Amino acid sequence: MASLRSRCSKVLAIGRNYADHITELNNARPKQPFFFLKPPSSILERGGGPVLCPKGVSLHYEVELGLVMGKKLRDFDENDSKGALDAIAGYVVGIDMTARNIQDEAKKKGLPWSTAKGFDTFTVLSDFIPRSKVPDPHEAELYLSINDAVKQQDSTNLMLFRIPRILAHISQIMTIEEGDVVLTGTPKGVGPVKVGENMKAGIKFDGVEIEEGKIEVD
Amino acid sequence: MASLRSRCSKVLAIGRNYADHITELNNARPKQPFFFLKPPSSILERGGGPVLCPKGVSLHYEVELGLVMGKKLRDFDENDSKGALDAIAGYVVGIDMTARNIQDEAKKKGLPWSTAKGFDTFTVLSDFIPRSKVPDPHEAELYLSINDAVKQQDSTNLMLFRIPRILAHISQIMTIEEGDVVLTGTPKGVGPVKVGENMKAGIKFDGVEIEEGKIEVD
Ligand SMILES: [Mg+2]
Ligand SMILES: [Mg+2]
Ligand SMILES: [Mg+2]
Numbered sequence: 430m431a432s433l434r435s436r437c438s439k440v441l442a443i444g445r446n447y448a449d450h451i452t453e454l455n456n457a458r459p460k461q462p463f464f465f466l467k468p469p470s471s472i473l474e475r476g477g478g479p480v481l482c483p484k485g486v487s488l489h490y491e492v493e494l495g496l497v498m499g500k501k502l503r504d505f506d507e508n509d510s511k512g513a514l515d516a517i518a519g520y521v522v523g524i525d526m527t528a529r530n531i532q533d534e535a536k537k538k539g540l541p542w543s544t545a546k547g548f549d550t551f552t553v554l555s556d557f558i559p560r561s562k563v564p565d566p567h568e569a570e571l572y573l574s575i576n577d578a579v580k581q582q583d584s585t586n587l588m589l590f591r592i593p594r595i596l597a598h599i600s601q602i603m604t605i606e607e608g609d610v611v612l613t614g615t616p617k618g619v620g621p622v623k624v625g626e627n628m629k630a631g632i633k634f635d636g637v638e639i640e641e642g643k644i645e646v647d
Numbered sequence: 648m649a650s651l652r653s654r655c656s657k658v659l660a661i662g663r664n665y666a667d668h669i670t671e672l673n674n675a676r677p678k679q680p681f682f683f684l685k686p687p688s689s690i691l692e693r694g695g696g697p698v699l700c701p702k703g704v705s706l707h708y709e710v711e712l713g714l715v716m717g718k719k720l721r722d723f724d725e726n727d728s729k730g731a732l733d734a735i736a737g738y739v740v741g742i743d744m745t746a747r748n749i750q751d752e753a754k755k756k757g758l759p760w761s762t763a764k765g766f767d768t769f770t771v772l773s774d775f776i777p778r779s780k781v782p783d784p785h786e787a788e789l790y791l792s793i794n795d796a797v798k799q800q801d802s803t804n805l806m807l808f809r810i811p812r813i814l815a816h817i818s819q820i821m822t823i824e825e826g827d828v829v830l831t832g833t834p835k836g837v838g839p840v841k842v843g844e845n846m847k848a849g850i851k852f853d854g855v856e857i858e859e860g861k862i863e864v865d
Binding site for chain 1: 656662675684686687689701754756757762820822824
């Protein structure tokens with residue numbers, strides 16, 4: 430199969446989708462989902478080398494459940510829960526790498542987030558997880574560790590806006606294309622990672638880890 | 648030739664690159680170029696129908712010179728003026744459609760610009776202009792009219808950051824891929840356009856219009 434990156438025309442990343450993460454960054458709770466774009470050039474797949482930390486950047490990790498879209502969606506109906514899951518070809522674990530200092534400055538100045546979120550290697554993706562291995566995407570446990578110390582570990586059932594609502598919101602603004610990747614937001618526990626530290630991330634269902642979802646990257 | 652849209656993995660749009668446009672929007676003059684991403688799904692090519700105005704949106708036009716990249720660029724050297732022009736496959740006239748009210752709110756709240764800039768049909772592109780028809784991209788006259796009243800008309804020699812600097816800045820953050828489109832910022836005169844109004848835009852060199860650069864869209 431072609432790489433996730435080559436099939437992807439855009440990465441759509443939801444912000445502030447877990448209450449405890451909103452609190453930890455002192456952000457306002459959104460009344461509706463919001464999202465930002467990450468470029469396909471930021472995707473780092475397994476074996477693609479380390480995450481690059483640009484000079485002067487405070488590099489933060491955010492583990493997220495990713496959707497790999499299997500269908501074009503436009504003006505999708507948020508009440509169509511079955512249709513939402515049917516439109517997903519499969520899943521990935523993603524790490525939405527963020528230049529936190531650049532993002533903080535952009536927020537203060539009212540500037541775009543594209544730089545803070547868009548450096549090369551800033552969208553770390555696991556292998557493709559076939560839909561058949563995901564009994565319920567809203568009952569997954571995501572985890573991320575730095576040098577084997579667990580930093581993030583939460584269930585996707587804590588999402589403020591669930592997948593059908595996310596897909597409805599985005600697709601009312603822009604057409605979602607087959608192959609596009611949707612990152613569904615990060616739970617609490619985000620923080621800095623330094624060059625040379627080891628990041629591991631993954632996904633479990635009922636305590637059982639999914640092999641394809643494992644990320645290990647320096 | 649394949650469509651501009653299908654060959655494009657991202658649209659990179661420079662903000663605030665003409666002094667008089669910065670003044671008209673009461674923005675701060677940037678010390679370095681800044682840019683935002685627009686998704687390929689927002690590209691509207693000739694014959695693709697009208698620009699769509701989402702409900703409740705204050706729709707603004709911004710005519711811009713667009714670069715269609717012919718080479719992958721990473722960490723490009725801003726002093727390499729010849730290399731910059733050689734990396735460009737050709738040009739387009741682009742209209743960076745903007746949901747100004749959504750953008751204003753995003754700026755106030757420190758939120759991403761992706762929605763304000765990313766709706767379907769919000770990146771209007773002319774046909775591809777071969778490089779051979781562009782004697783000097785920094786000496787082009789851009790124009791845009793609404794119902795035949797000229798609203799924007801300025802030379803690209805007014806750019807604050809010229810093309811080599813733009814390509815250097817972007818490619819130090821993210822790899823520019825072959826086929827990517829770079830919009831180089833809009834001169835003064837931006838404003839609202841309503842459903843049913845007719846937009847024309849184009850590009851001239853020494854008063855002579857380039858046929859491929861003509862846009863006419865409702
Ligand atoms: Mg593509
Ligand atoms: Mg995130
Ligand atoms: Mg613009």
